[in-house]
Amino acid sequence: MPTTAQQTIVAVAEKPWRRSLGARGIRQGIVRWFCFAAALVSVATTFGIVTVLLTQSWPFFQHVSLASFFGGTVWKPTTSPPSFGILPLITGTLMITVGAGLVALPLGLLSAIFMSEYAPKRVRGILKPALELLAGIPTVVYGYFGLFFVTPLLRHVLPSIQSSNALSGAVVVGIMILPLVSSLCEDALAAVPRALREGAYGLGSTKMEVTTRIVVPAALSGIMASFILALSRALGETMAVTLAAGANPQLTLNPAKSIETMTAYIVNTSKGDISTTGLVFPSLFAVGATLFAITMVMNLIAQRLVKRFRQVYA
Incomplete structure (x- = not known):
């Protein structure tokens, strides 16, 4: 007690x-x-x-039907009568996005594999900051870079290319999203356990076999997520494509011609005096809603891909 x-x-x-x-x-x-x-x-x-x-x-949709908006092939909001077929803007946006993906995705993945699996520590310490420096360049600089450097360079291959064209816009946007792809892919590759590599080496695999058959498949979920995120970034790019790709909303698949993306239309229209009584002003929000819907679908696809290819290691 x-x-x-x-x-x-x-x-x-x-x-x-x-x-x-x-x-x-x-x-x-x-x-x-x-x-x-x-x-x-x-x-x-x-x-x-x-x-x-x-x-x-x-x-806007009280005066323009969804069928004519999404099915129309002519976008001329200021003519009389106006035409609000968004297909030329969607086609131009997808041309820039797909072209940028063709530039950035393979280069970003290969550079990430090199820095993660092959590069010495000293080389990696120099290469990675230099690559990520591209992410700090303003997008308007990329636009002028495409206009005054990429397009004249492409004119040596395609003499008939226009001064503002989809190909130049795709190249500069691809360069712009390259650091994003490289950094995220490298993080995904670095997250693969070291034991998987050592086990493959113990079985007699070469460096190439370990990289292509063990490391990359194990990091596939992160790689796919980085791809979708980078494409979403390219989908919403504004200033670079406004300067490099032009402002000509035409339904074409020729990358040598001038086009207009959805974001470029919003910028080009917003910087002028717009009357709020007509259909031009609400058309900005209709185009923005369409772009938002496309981006949301891409993010949902990214989530499904991550769940589909995710691998959990003890």
């Missing part, structure tokens, strides 16, 4: 510990609610963007 003095000593010793537990619980609660508030802001922002796009584009 403890004495009264012993009980007093135990109670005094427990009070600081209890106070410490109480303060820790309060701090954890504050951090938890702060993180919840940050997540709530992200969700609220997305909801606000969707609400603005739908409410502002609704007057």
Whole structure:
């Protein structure tokens, strides 16, 4: 049976510990609610963007049917009568996105494989910052780079190429998203456990066999996610394609011709004086809603691919 003095000593010793537990619980609660508030802001922002796009584009679709909007082949919003067929803008946007992917995806993956599997530490320390430096260049600089360097260079191969063309826009956007592909692919390759490589080497595999048959398939989910993310970035690029690809909304698959993307139309129209009483102003939100829908579909595809190819290692 403890004495009264012993009980007093135990109670005094427990009070600081209890106070410490109480303060820790309060701090954890504050951090938890702060993180919840940050997540709530992200969700609220997305909801606000969707609400603005739908409410502002609704007057447009009251006068233009969905069939003529998505099925029309002529985009001339300022003519009389106006024509709002968005297919030329969608085709131009997809030409830039696919062309940029053809440039950035293989180069980014190969550079990531080199830095992750082949490059010495010293070479990697120089090459990676130099490659990521491309991500810090303003997009308007890429636009002038395509206009005054890439297009004259392409004219030696295609003499009939126009001064503003889809091919030049695709090349500069591909160079612009190259650091994103390379960095994310390298992170995915570095996440593959070292034991898989050592096991393959122990079975007599070569460096090439380990890279192509073990490391790349194991990191496929991260690689696919980086591809979709980079293409989404190319899909929403504005200034580079506005300067390099032009502002001629025509339905064509010829990369040597001038085109106009959805983002370029929004920029070119917004920088002028627009009357809010006509259909030109709400058409900006209709085009923005279409671009948002395409981007959302690409993100959903990325999530499905990540779940499909994900591999978990102990």
